[in-house]
Amino acid sequence: LVIVLDFGGQYNQLVARRVRECNVYCEIYSYRTDIEKIKAMNPKGIILTGGPNSCYLPDSPTYSKELFELGIPVLGLCYGAQLMMHVLGGEVKKADVREYGKTEVLIDKTASKVFEGVSTPTICWMSHFDYISRVAPGFEISAHTADCPVAAAENAEKKLYAIQFHPEVLHTVEGTKMINNFVKNVCECAGDWKMDAFVENSIRAIREKVGGGKVLLALSGGVDSSVAAGLLSRAIGKQLTCVFVDHGLLRKNEGDEVEAVFGPNGSFDLNFIRVNAQERYYSKLAGVEEPEQKRKIIGEEFIRVFEEEAKKIGAVDFLAQGTIYPDVVESGLGGESAVIKSHHNVGGLPDYVDFKEIIEPLRDLFKDEVRKAGLELGLPEELVFRQPFPGPGLGIRIIGEVTAEKVRIVQDADAIYREEVAKAGLDSDLNQYFAALTNMRSVGVMGDERTYDYAVALRAVKTIDFMTAEAAEIPFDVLQKVMSRIINEVKGVNRVFYDLTSKPPGTIEFE
Ligand code: XMP
Numbered sequence: 001l002v003i004v005l006d007f008g009g010q011y012n013q014l015v016a017r018r019v020r021e022c023n024v025y026c027e028i029y030s031y032r033t034d035i036e037k038i039k040a041m042n043p044k045g046i047i048l049t050g051g052p053n054s055c056y057l058p059d060s061p062t063y064s065k066e067l068f069e070l071g072i073p074v075l076g077l078c079y080g081a082q083l084m085m086h087v088l089g090g091e092v093k094k095a096d097v098r099e100y101g102k103t104e105v106l107i108d109k110t111a112s113k114v115f116e117g118v119s120t121p122t123i124c125w126m127s128h129f130d131y132i133s134r135v136a137p138g139f140e141i142s143a144h145t146a147d148c149p150v151a152a153a154e155n156a157e158k159k160l161y162a163i164q165f166h167p168e169v170l171h172t173v174e175g176t177k178m179i180n181n182f183v184k185n186v187c188e189c190a191g192d193w194k195m196d197a198f199v200e201n202s203i204r205a206i207r208e209k210v211g212g213g214k215v216l217l218a219l220s221g222g223v224d225s226s227v228a229a230g231l232l233s234r235a236i237g238k239q240l241t242c243v244f245v246d247h248g249l250l251r252k253n254e255g256d257e258v259e260a261v262f263g264p265n266g267s268f269d270l271n272f273i274r275v276n277a278q279e280r281y282y283s284k285l286a287g288v289e290e291p292e293q294k295r296k297i298i299g300e301e302f303i304r305v306f307e308e309e310a311k312k313i314g315a316v317d318f319l320a321q322g323t324i325y326p327d328v329v330e331s332g333l334g335g336e337s338a339v340i341k342s343h344h345n346v347g348g349l350p351d352y353v354d355f356k357e358i359i360e361p362l363r364d365l366f367k368d369e370v371r372k373a374g375l376e377l378g379l380p381e382e383l384v385f386r387q388p389f390p391g392p393g394l395g396i397r398i399i400g401e402v403t404a405e406k407v408r409i410v411q412d413a414d415a416i417y418r419e420e421v422a423k424a425g426l427d428s429d430l431n432q433y434f435a436a437l438t439n440m441r442s443v444g445v446m447g448d449e450r451t452y453d454y455a456v457a458l459r460a461v462k463t464i465d466f467m468t469a470e471a472a473e474i475p476f477d478v479l480q481k482v483m484s485r486i487i488n489e490v491k492g493v494n495r496v497f498y499d500l501t502s503k504p505p506g507t508i509e510f511e
């Protein structure tokens with residue numbers, strides 16, 4: 001186990017992700033985590049993340065000196081690096097110029113264990129306004145840049161490493177190598193954490209936990225809940241009941257597709273129940289425009305529907321959910337990150353839910369790890385590689401109030417977009433792409449008629465972990481074809497936009 005201590009920076013999940021890419025298991029904890037708890041977990045290494053504060057200010061997140069005296073290797077990144085210096089007697093100051101973006105870093109100590117095999121100069125991602133002006137006693141400078149005298153420093157004897165830049169970000173060309181070097185060379189992790197072990201262990205753990213009990217799973221048909229269903233079905237078969245709520249916010253025809261895979265004619269051993277709750281959702285959402293409120297309504301309604309189903313089924317012991325690690329961290333339950341969006345499958349569980357316990361078999365996995373687990377379970381590839389679809393569905397792809405009419409528009413536009421993207425052979429290249437309906441109406445002309453209709457926004461992103469993303473370059477002729485088909489075939493639309501925003505500063509979804 002490697003522990004990532006979160007100081008509130010935006011790349012913290014990426015740090016964990018990179019460590020796991022080295023087949024080393026790691027978890028994120030808040031910097032507020034007690035030292036005794038850390039000791040009890042007996043980690044092989046600790047990584048301190050970046051963060052938005054200045055470590056020399058009195059109220060900034062900090063950690064006691066003891067952390068660096070445990071004999072456990074510590075790697076400080078950005079704020080974590082500065083904090084390590086500050087706590088151990090070095091000096092951190094505000095810089096005259098903020099260093100931001102791709103920067104050439106010169107390695108001064110090529111024999112450093114973390115820089116093994118790294119070229120010099122090497123391109124790294126910098127993002128800081130404070131800098132280390134003097135290293136702590138016992139440390140030597142191992143890298144610098146034109147503007148930054150200490151891009152990295154280390155006390156190899158005590159296994160303490162400080163890196164000012166962000167090796168976890170892909171813009172740091174050899175960043176993964178550096179993290180791999182730290183966990184393998186310094187922490188001496190074996191790197192044998194693999195998916196088959198995860199699946200086997202999970203099946204065992206599920207059986208142990210569930211015993212002869214009944215489990216009810218919220219199946220959305222998305223990758224996460226499908227993999228959860230596969231895993232649970234493998235572990236406990238018919239003790240599992242999957243309730244699939246068609247909330248009327250699914251992609252076109254998706255309800256029937258889900259039923260084909262998991263229903264009685266599908267290939268899984270489980271009980272499958274489909275609930276058609278469209279009307280119920282539309283009436284709850286009528287007049288509601290605020291995104292967080294929409295998410296809460298959709299989430300709560302989910303829970304209520306399950307509760308009702310559970311009552312019909314009789315005693316149910318566990319409610320299973322396809323929650324994955326980024327949901328947990330983004331909802332502010334793990335680490336230090338602020339609540340960005342309340343993911344509906346984590347937040348807002350009302351107290352009166354009468355299940356004994358929640359079971360979340362994928363809670364520790366990142367998205368691509370979930371896919372690997374799905375393949376390991378023998379789920380069909382088209383399901384495992386299905387692009388992610390958020391729990392609140394089209395509810396958060398319709399900006400502003402949701403109505404049946406708007407759902408129809410966005411479903412039809414999205415179906416055309418997907419069809420054309422697939423025809424152009426681009427689908428396997430894009431990690432997520434969809435049409436959304438803006439709440440903007442504008443004037444157009446069609447035939448000789450004036451129109452005053454909605455604008456559809458097309459989104460397509462490339463991403464590895466969905467924490468950061470870039471807008472994908474879709475050939476212009478494909479976009480044009482999609483635009484012209486949508487405007488011709490979908491009543492109520494007279495304009496189509498393509499969204500160029502990356503994440504950050506945008507998010508992948510619109511709400
Ligand atoms: P954002 O919009 O936060 O989305 O950049 C990141 C990824 O998460 C998906 N997403 C959700 N998934 N429940 C989910 O299960 C949700 O409430 C939710 N909100 C966003 C989104 O589709 C993207 O893949």
